Structures are given as C-alpha cells and as structure tokens.
Amino acid sequence: MTDIAATKSPSPSLAEAPRIVKMHSFGIGERSTLAISVATGVALVALWWIVAWTGLVPHLFLPTPVEVVNAAISIYQDGYANASLWEHVGASLTRILTAAAIAVALGVPTGLLMGLSRWAKGVFDTPIEFYWPLPPLAYLPLMIIWLGIGETSKITLLTLAMFAPIALSAQAGVRSVSRERVNAALSLGATRFQLMREIVLPSALPEILTGIRIALGVGWGTLVAAELIAATRGIGYFIMSASQFLATDVVFVGIGIIAACAFAFTLTMRLAERWLVPWKGQS
Amino acid sequence: MLRVGKASVYFAARDGRPVHALDRVSLDIPDGGFVVALGTSGCGKSTLLNAMAGFLPLSSGSITLNGHPVEGPGAERGVVFQKDTLLPWKSVAENVALGLKFVGVGRAERRARALELLRLVGLEDFADAAPYELSGGMRQRVGIARALAPDPAILLMDEPFGALDSMTREQMQELLVAVWARTGKQIFFITHSIEEALFLGTQLIVMSPRPGRIVARYDLDFVKTFARDRDASAVKAAPAFSILREEIRAIVHRTEPIRSAAE
Numbered sequence: 001m002t003d004i005a006a007t008k009s010p011s012p013s014l015a016e017a018p019r020i021v022k023m024h025s026f027g028i029g030e031r032s033t034l035a036i037s038v039a040t041g042v043a044l045v046a047l048w049w050i051v052a053w054t055g056l057v058p059h060l061f062l063p064t065p066v067e068v069v070n071a072a073i074s075i076y077q078d079g080y081a082n083a084s085l086w087e088h089v090g091a092s093l094t095r096i097l098t099a100a101a102i103a104v105a106l107g108v109p110t111g112l113l114m115g116l117s118r119w120a121k122g123v124f125d126t127p128i129e130f131y132w133p134l135p136p137l138a139y140l141p142l143m144i145i146w147l148g149i150g151e152t153s154k155i156t157l158l159t160l161a162m163f164a165p166i167a168l169s170a171q172a173g174v175r176s177v178s179r180e181r182v183n184a185a186l187s188l189g190a191t192r193f194q195l196m197r198e199i200v201l202p203s204a205l206p207e208i209l210t211g212i213r214i215a216l217g218v219g220w221g222t223l224v225a226a227e228l229i230a231a232t233r234g235i236g237y238f239i240m241s242a243s244q245f246l247a248t249d250v251v252f253v254g255i256g257i258i259a260a261c262a263f264a265f266t267l268t269m270r271l272a273e274r275w276l277v278p279w280k281g282q283s
Numbered sequence: 284m285l286r287v288g289k290a291s292v293y294f295a296a297r298d299g300r301p302v303h304a305l306d307r308v309s310l311d312i313p314d315g316g317f318v319v320a321l322g323t324s325g326c327g328k329s330t331l332l333n334a335m336a337g338f339l340p341l342s343s344g345s346i347t348l349n350g351h352p353v354e355g356p357g358a359e360r361g362v363v364f365q366k367d368t369l370l371p372w373k374s375v376a377e378n379v380a381l382g383l384k385f386v387g388v389g390r391a392e393r394r395a396r397a398l399e400l401l402r403l404v405g406l407e408d409f410a411d412a413a414p415y416e417l418s419g420g421m422r423q424r425v426g427i428a429r430a431l432a433p434d435p436a437i438l439l440m441d442e443p444f445g446a447l448d449s450m451t452r453e454q455m456q457e458l459l460v461a462v463w464a465r466t467g468k469q470i471f472f473i474t475h476s477i478e479e480a481l482f483l484g485t486q487l488i489v490m491s492p493r494p495g496r497i498v499a500r501y502d503l504d505f506v507k508t509f510a511r512d513r514d515a516s517a518v519k520a521a522p523a524f525s526i527l528r529e530e531i532r533a534i535v536h537r538t539e540p541i542r543s544a545a546e
Binding site: 178180181183184185186187188189190191194198199202205277278279 | 336337338355356357358360361362364366368370371372381382384385386413415429430432433439
C-alpha cells in the first residue's frame with residue numbers, strides 16, 4: 001500500500017503546457033499533401049513559361065502559357081474544326097458516359113454471377129480473359145468494318161474496354177464477402193435473392209466502385225485514341241486536326257480539356273464512394 | 284424442443300483423409316432450457332452448433348426442432364456469432380430488423396419491433412448509430428437483438444462473449460440471463476470458460492476432442508438462483524459453485540493429456 005501512495009504524488013501539472021507526443025508515423029503520415037501538390041503545379045507552369053520565353057525550345061514546338069490561354073479563349077468563342085468547343089466536349093462525354101452506363105449495367109451482374117456460380121464463371125472466364133488483355137485499338141478496325149464509322153462502333157469499343165475491369169472487380173467483390181455474414185443472413189431467413197441484394201451486392205460495392213474507376217481510366221484512353229482515328233467530332237478529333245496544322249497551342253488546349261474532364265470524373269467517383277460506402281475500412 | 288440424435292460429422296483433411304469431428308452426440312434441449320457446451324478448442328462444439336444451425340449437414344444421425352428435421356439455415360433458429368456479423372451499411376436498428384425485412388414486415392412495424400428489442404438489450408439510445416461506432420460488447424448485444432427479431436424457437440450462440448474483456452463479459456452474461464428469463468427461449472451456448480458455463484446453464488455438457496463427444500453432463504440451477512435473486516457474486520461465491528468448478532476443471536484437463544498420450 002505504501003508503494004502505491006508513494007508513486008501517486010508526482011504529476012506534470014505545473015504551469016508549463018505538456019509536450020504532446022504520438023507514435024512515429026511510417027510512410028506519408030496523415031498530414032495533407034495539398035500544399036505540396038499545388039506548389040509543384042505552380043513550379044511546373046513557371047518552368048514551362050521560362051523555357052518557352054527564353055526560346056530554349058523552338059516556339060513551334062512549345063507555345064507560351066499565355067498563347068495557350070488565348071487559344072483557349074478564341075476556341076471557346078469561335079469553335080474549332082467545324083464545331084463549337086461544347087460540341088466536341090459533348091460528343092466525347094456522350095460516348096464515354098453511354099459506354100460506362102452500358103458497361104456497368106452488364107458488367108456488375110455478370111461479375112456477381114461469376115462470383116456466385118461455377119457455370120457463369122466457367123462460361124464468361126474464357127472470352128473475358130481472351131479479349132481483356134488486347135489493346136482496344138487492335139480491334140477497332142473490326143468494329144468499324146462490322147458496325148460502321150458512326151457512334152455504334154465507338155460506343156461498342158468503349159463498352160468492351162470498360163466491361164472487363166467492372167466484371168472482374170464485381171467478381172472479386174463477391175469473393176470478399178465473409179462466410180459468417182452469409183450464414184448470419186441465412187439464419188435470419190434470407191432467400192437467395194434477398195441474400196444477393198442485401199448482403200452480396202453491398203459487400204461487393206467498394207470493389208465494384210474501384211473497378212468503375214479503373215474502367216473510366218481505360219475508357220478515356222480508348223476514347224481519345226478512337227477519336228483520333230475515326231471521328232468528325234470529339235476531343236480526340238480536335239487534337240488530331242490541330243496537329244495537322246502544327247497548331248501546338250490548340251493541341252495543348254485539347255490535352256488540358258481531357259485532363260480537366262478526367263479529373264472531374266475521378267472527383268465524382270471519390271464523392272460517390274464517400275456517399276455510397278462510408279463504412280469502407282471501418283469494420 | 285431441439286433434439287440431436289447420434290450426430291456424427293467427418294470432414295476431409297487437407298490430404299483427403301477423413302477427420303472425425305463429432306462422434307454420435309445425442310442431446311435434448313427442452314423448452315426454456317439453457318444448454319451450455321464446454322470444451323477445449325477442437326472438441327467439436329462449434330461443429331455441433333453449425334449442424335444445429337443448418338450450415339453443415341451431418342454425416343449420420345439426426346437433428347429435429349419440435350419434430351421437424353433440420354435441413355438448412357432458417358429463421359426459427361437464431362444464431363449469434365463469435366465475430367460480430369453486423370452489416371456496416373445499415374444502422375443498428377436496421378441491422379436488428381434485418382430478419383423481419385426478409386419475411387416482408389413493413390417499415391414502420393420493423394422499426395417499432397427493433398426499438399423494442401434494443402430496449403431489451405439496453406441499447407435504445409443507439410438505434411440510429413452505425414455498427415462501427417459501437418464497442419465490442421454493444422455490438423454483441425445488437426447481435427443478440429438481431430437473432431431474437433424473427434422470434435426464433437432457439438438461440439444458438441457460438442462463443443459470443445469470447446472476444447470481450449472480462450468485465451464486459453460478466454455484464455453480458457447477466458444481460459443474457461435477463462433476456463432468457465424474459466423471453467423463455469431455448470438457448471444453446473458454447474464457451475471454453477468453466478465459470479461462464481456454470482453460471483449460465485440449466486444443463487452443462489462437457490465435450491472432449493478427437494473425436495468430439497460428450498464426456499459429462501450436469502443439471503445446474505445457479506442460473507435460476509441468479510434470475511431470481513439478481514446477485515451474481517453470491518452465486519459464484521457459493522461452495523457448491525466452486526466445488527463443481529474444480530470437478531469440471533479436472534474433467535476438462537483429464538481429457539486432454541489422456542487422449543494425446545493414447546495417440
């Protein structure tokens with residue numbers, strides 16, 4: 001007892017504030033990287049500006065930032081290559097969003113089925129594993145021969161490119177559903193359909209959303225490449241026509257638009273994740 | 284009444300040889316009975332529970348609930364798992380009401396029934412919380428409320444308090460006795476704590492491994508004393524309690540070395 005009384009007295013409750021400590025962190029820690037990222041962006045633009053201004057690189061190859069902004073303004077006002085800026089952006093967005101909707105509508109149920117049924121996995125594995133590693137541009141000519149030069153061939157190409165990552169991630173999501181969770185639902189009287197809707201689909205949702213993000217990345221790459229080859233509207237076509245006139249500043253504008261669109265998509269997907277799967281990593 | 288008749292289970296080991304997990308176990312759980320299965324790990328108690336729940340078919344033997352054979356999982360047998368299996372995307376009340384949703388009970392009635400059950404386990408203030416905001420003990424209380432929601436004939440509990448700290452564990456035991464006394468459900472409860480087994484069961488079975496079988500049975504009344512007097516420390520301090528605890532401890536410890544020496 002005396003020992004306890006003796007160890008009780010000293011305490012650091014004097015006037016000075018205590019030194020707050022915590023475990024040493026590993027990796028990047030928890031502080032925001034936003035400031036560093038913004039500073040890097042500013043530095044890159046400054047570097048670009050200096051290189052262009054001093055004429056280190058010939059003007060034909062590298063326009064100054066001011067010229068790119070001016071080109072963007074004039075394209076915004078007058079359009080480019082027989083269409084307004086919004087018609088180009090709208091054509092591209094329509095293609096990728098239509099394809100994404102079709103790929104999600106087909107890919108998610110296919111993937112869930114592949115995770116649940118031996119037959120579905122056996123049947124779908126072969127074609128998906130065969131075509132998924134192919135670069136979409138390799139079979140674009142076939143699409144054009146079969147489906148024509150119009151929207152159908154491009155949307156089919158994009159759908160094919162986006163279908164596989166979505167289906168495969170949905171399948172992986174089903175595998176991550178814990179046995180106990182399924183048993184719990186069954187012992188509460190769930191039917192097979194209820195099990196699917198209430199347990200399997202929500203459990204697989206984080207993986208499915210990751211799959212959709214990957215699919216959108218693949219989608220942008222495929223879209224622009226397809227538009228470079230065969231289109232009269234769209235951001236890819238926009239860049240292609242600019243490059244034929246050696247209008248480097250316009251090419252820069254096109255690249256900027258693609259980057260902005262892709263960034264907006266990523267942001268939307270992150271918000272969707274926060275809204276749909278707020279429990280991710282919580283349990 | 285749940286009746287297990289000469290239930291045997293053989294699994295395939297990794298190399299394909301059969302492993303005898305459960306050897307001709309017979310057991311009756313009467314209405315209002317609280318049967319506790321006690322044993323070291325690998326004695327087949329979880330195997331027995333999985334067979335009762337319908338997750339696992341028997342190699343031979345039978346399991347019937349009120350005369351109807353058990354052929355698969357169903358809402359008339361509620362299960363509480365060792366690891367909580369609450370759905371993180373649903374609120375506490377929605378988790379409790381899950382079984383009611385499966386049978387098509389309307390939203391308002393589900394909610395009312397869930398709140399009633401949460402009151403039973405003392406969590407009515409957490410109805411709209413997310414499961415991951417609760418402590419381990421609270422989650423297991425939600426698990427109990429969820430298992431009770433479809434009004435099952437029997438509750439099957441697979442070491443539900445095994446992952447809890449000892450203080451929370453004692454509170455949970457007392458809560459479970461109160462729930463049992465209120466609802467009059469049959470309960471089959473698995474544990475590897477001798478004290479917990481003695482305190483909770485109206486009947487205690489001691490199981491031993493390789494192959495899993497019942498080596499001793501006791502009829503107990505400590506839980507009835509506690510349900511009446513609400514004095515846990517008096518029950519556990521009674522001489523009869525500690526004598527029985529040492530007797531069972533001897534049985535449990537005897538089964539292990541004898542079996543391993545014989546093999």
